[in-house]
Amino acid sequence: MTGAYGMIHVQSDIGRKQGDACDSITGLGVPRWLSRVCTTVEEGGVFPVSDVTVETSKPPIDIAAGIPDPTQLAYRQIRQAISQVLGDKARAFSALSYGDPLGERSLREWVAGFRNVDVDSVIITNGAMEAIFLSAIATLDPGDTVIVEHRSFPQAARIFSRLGMRLRSVPLTPQGVDIEVLNRLLESQRVDGNRIKAIYTIPNFQNPTGISASADTKRKLLELAEHHGIAVIADDPYHDLWFSQPPAEFPGEYRGTSGSPLLEIGSFSKWLGPGLRVGWLIADSAAVRKIAGYRLGVDGGPATLTQYALSQVLQGSWGNQWLAAERRFYAEKAKALLETLQCRLGEEIDVLPPQGGYFLWARLPEWFNSSAASVRRALAIQGINPVWGNVFTPPSEIDVGQPDDDARHCMRLSFAHVSKNRLEQVADRLRDALDEVRPSH
Ligand SMILES: Cc1ncc(COP(=O)(O)O)c(C=O)c1O
Numbered sequence: 001m002t003g004a005y006g007m008i009h010v011q012s013d014i015g016r017k018q019g020d021a022c023d024s025i026t027g028l029g030v031p032r033w034l035s036r037v038c039t040t041v042e043e044g045g046v047f048p049v050s051d052v053t054v055e056t057s058k059p060p061i062d063i064a065a066g067i068p069d070p071t072q073l074a075y076r077q078i079r080q081a082i083s084q085v086l087g088d089k090a091r092a093f094s095a096l097s098y099g100d101p102l103g104e105r106s107l108r109e110w111v112a113g114f115r116n117v118d119v120d121s122v123i124i125t126n127g128a129m130e131a132i133f134l135s136a137i138a139t140l141d142p143g144d145t146v147i148v149e150h151r152s153f154p155q156a157a158r159i160f161s162r163l164g165m166r167l168r169s170v171p172l173t174p175q176g177v178d179i180e181v182l183n184r185l186l187e188s189q190r191v192d193g194n195r196i197k198a199i200y201t202i203p204n205f206q207n208p209t210g211i212s213a214s215a216d217t218k219r220k221l222l223e224l225a226e227h228h229g230i231a232v233i234a235d236d237p238y239h240d241l242w243f244s245q246p247p248a249e250f251p252g253e254y255r256g257t258s259g260s261p262l263l264e265i266g267s268f269s270k271w272l273g274p275g276l277r278v279g280w281l282i283a284d285s286a287a288v289r290k291i292a293g294y295r296l297g298v299d300g301g302p303a304t305l306t307q308y309a310l311s312q313v314l315q316g317s318w319g320n321q322w323l324a325a326e327r328r329f330y331a332e333k334a335k336a337l338l339e340t341l342q343c344r345l346g347e348e349i350d351v352l353p354p355q356g357g358y359f360l361w362a363r364l365p366e367w368f369n370s371s372a373a374s375v376r377r378a379l380a381i382q383g384i385n386p387v388w389g390n391v392f393t394p395p396s397e398i399d400v401g402q403p404d405d406d407a408r409h410c411m412r413l414s415f416a417h418v419s420k421n422r423l424e425q426v427a428d429r430l431r432d433a434l435d436e437v438r439p440s441h
Contacts, residue, residue: 012021023037041160052376058383061426064312066207066358072329073273074313074322081312082305091308099304101292103280106311111280114319115266120285121256123292124278124302128237128267131281132200133163134298135263139198139231140165146233147185147199149177151392151407153207156200156235161395168196176213177201179220186228189418198231199220204247205238206356208392208412212355215248222254225261237267237279238357240323243331247356249332256282262406263287268310269327270358270416276306327356337415337423344427366438369408378436381386382429386411397432 024030033089068129085095102108103124112119125131140146142164148157150169170185171178182199189196201221204212211220225232239247254260260283267279281291313319333426334354341349341362350363369375370388379386389410415423 018400037363042158044126052380053381054380056381056383058381058429060385061111061418061422062384062385063413063415063418063423063426064372064387065383065416067417068421069329069333069417070271071419072326077313077318078272078276078309085308085312092243092342095305095308099301099307101296101301102288104304104307104311107278107307107314109282110281110311110314110319111266115255115264115282116252117256117282119354121282121286123281123283123290124307125265125268125281126277126279126299126302127274128235128265128279129155129159130277130299131232131263131265131267132235132293133159135233135265135281135283136160136163136165136198137294138287138291139263140232141197143195145189145195146198147182148394149197149201149206150394151202151208151389152357152394153235154200154391157394160200166195167394170199172206172211174223175215176203176211176217177221179217179224179345183224196228196230196253198233199225200233200235201256202236202238203234203250204236205241205355205359207238208359208387209358209361210352210354210357211339212247214338218248218250222250222260222262224417230261231263232261233263233265235265237265237270238355239266240337241270241327241330241358242356243327244355254311258284258286262286265281269300271323272310276310278302278306281303281359330356330358333415333420335421336420337413337426340424340427341430343429345434354415358414359415360415362377362413363413364409364411364434366409368434369439371408372437374437375433378433379430382433382437384429384433386413 021034040094086092103122105119107124108122108365109119111122111124115122123134125134136146136159140160140163143166144354145166146160147168148160148169149172151172152169160167168185170182177199186196199221200271201213203218203285206212222232236249249255250264252261256263264278264282266282269279281288283291337360338351338353341351341360348365352361354360370386371390389407389412390404393404393407414428
């Protein structure tokens with residue numbers, strides 16, 4: 001039956017349009033620049049293009065998107081802040097002019113106070129993504145190896161790969177990255193000629209697994225990094241969206257201090273909106289100054305108006321009050337999804353209860369194979385779009401012929417974007433899809 005929601009795709013993608021210049025690059029007379037663009041520049045979609053298109057009457061429920069709930073953004077406050085900044089003669093011109101490549105002083109001060117570090121160790125970036133990019137540029141050369149977690153945020157892996165870095169992965173335990181395996185890897189590299197220069201970790205409410213590293217793991221990771229002279233790029237955009245208790249901090253003596261291997265990344269994206277494109281990097285102040293100089297040749301500095309507006313809106317205790325409400329809101333949604341999944345799917349689903357962030361990581365039975373066309377079809381008919389486990393498998397493992405079989409039973413569900421009512425329907429739809437494909441024996 002074809003309903004109002006007609007054709008849907010299982011997973012969304014930022015794909016290029018059909019019939020554009022890149023479709024005909026093989027012909028004679030194609031300019032060399034265009035041929036270079038079309039063959040060498042990889043496109044940026046996070047998720048694979050859907051291979052399934054079905055007709056369904058079910059309204060789609062977007063459990064793929066790692067973006068905020070549209071009802072939870074501070075539209076009014078941000079609008080007022082922009083208008084206050086532009087209405088203020090003392091700030092209006094500066095807010096529309098080039099700014100400091102370190103970022104606006106008032107916003108850096110706010111971040112320093114919020115994260116309890118020295119202001120000189122803070123640089124404002126265009127989201128966490130740019131902070132990952134700048135950290136990679138600062139600490140790694142093409143051909144160097146960066147360690148990533150198994151599993152990890154695919155866009156970060158892309159940044160490293162595009163800059164010519166190699167990836168190796170280490171497993172995650174419920175307490176964070178597996179320190180013993182990491183230690184063995186670093187020791188073995190010492191013998192073989194060390195190309196490992198950094199580890200990229202998502203220390204809290206990890207994307208995709210939701211795991212947070214314990215205080216002990218965080219300390220050991222830094223001690224190990226210090227011992228081996230490697231950098232720790234800690235990408236932490238979910239840090240402040242904890243549900244019952246804040247995550248353990250990295251030890252104070254490593255946070256924004258001189259000579260520390262820690263580059264700590266944060267972002268406003270997950271609680272004030274990714275469209276602001278404002279995040280930060282906290283590191284050794286000398287490294288931060290160097291990075292600020294370098295970025296003049298990348299983006300010229302972060303967007304000034306947005307920074308002025310943010311530091312206006314964050315004045316006083318507003319930020320903390322807003323965050324407190326966000327935490328309660330997302331905690332409730334996480335609970336709603338968790339409870340309905342457990343209630344409707346029982347033993348057929350194994351879930352890591354989320355303690356913060358946006359995502360719930362789930363494992364389905366062995367027979368469930370997300371790459372099977374029948375499974376994708378059944379879920380598409382139900383109008384739900386989990387992100388399959390293999391999307392988060394570091395490409396290095398696939399490259400060296402280690403198929404991540406376990407990923408086929410796993411998926412990431414986002415409870416962030418869709419309403420609580422909709423989330424409560426996910427479990428029923430998933431169960432109906434499983435009923436469709438479950439083997440009969
Ligand atoms: C682990 C991780 N890092 C970085 C980002 C991007 O953050 P930003 O919008 O601040 O660039 C995301 C967004 O999904 C993420 O999950």
